[in-house]
Amino acid sequence: MPIHNQFISAGPGQPPNPQALLEVGACLVAEVHVPPQIAEVLEKEGTPVPASQSGIALIDTGATISCVHEPLLADLGLKPVGVVNSGTAAGPIQQSLYMARLIFPVIGWTVDLQVAGVDLTGQTPPLDPPQPIIALLGRNLLSQALLIWNGPGGFWTFATHQ
């Protein structure tokens, strides 16, 4: 079982810092890929498979399912394959659902899952260097993992069975 400990510090060479963890949250680098079933179809057609998009993914235990910045999904050429109903301050709305492959290079984990397309424009955690959030990792992903939040220790732990 791969186990990843993410220590959050106030700067390079600094020890883990609870305040820094509070400000940054549980972020990790993620790549969003075309799912293998569609990549296979494109390859058979002789169509180039769009290159993956990478950025920061933020673990969001409040989200039922994971979300990805919708323009990024469009850049990958992905099409909606479902809808989900969600509640907003302005009332219930429908959001498009996609299948996508997510790869987390630091953890060495690949997962194919349903993601909702949302607008994450301008969402940037306080990281150095700054990088945009491209995905929120909700409970449909966490259902396949172990997550431990150590606030006083300034770190979090993520483990998968893969």
Added chain:
Amino acid sequence: MALERELAYFEAHKSELLSTYQGQFALIYGDELLGTYTRFEEAFEAGVARLGNESFLVQPIVENAGQVQFPALAVGLLRAHP
């Protein structure tokens, strides 16, 4: 909104689908039911195998699909559509 035609088909045929396939997933393209499957992933794979990289609907056959929760969306930190 994407998949309007497919969603309209599902709503029009919901009762008959529920009577036979409740709890499964319908694969719908345009005005046509292409099949029913026990898992979302199976329906997705069948859709890609049949249609390629096209938009199609994989719809759970349930009376009320309910709502998913995105608190960040609900409080306005995120926007639902670009």
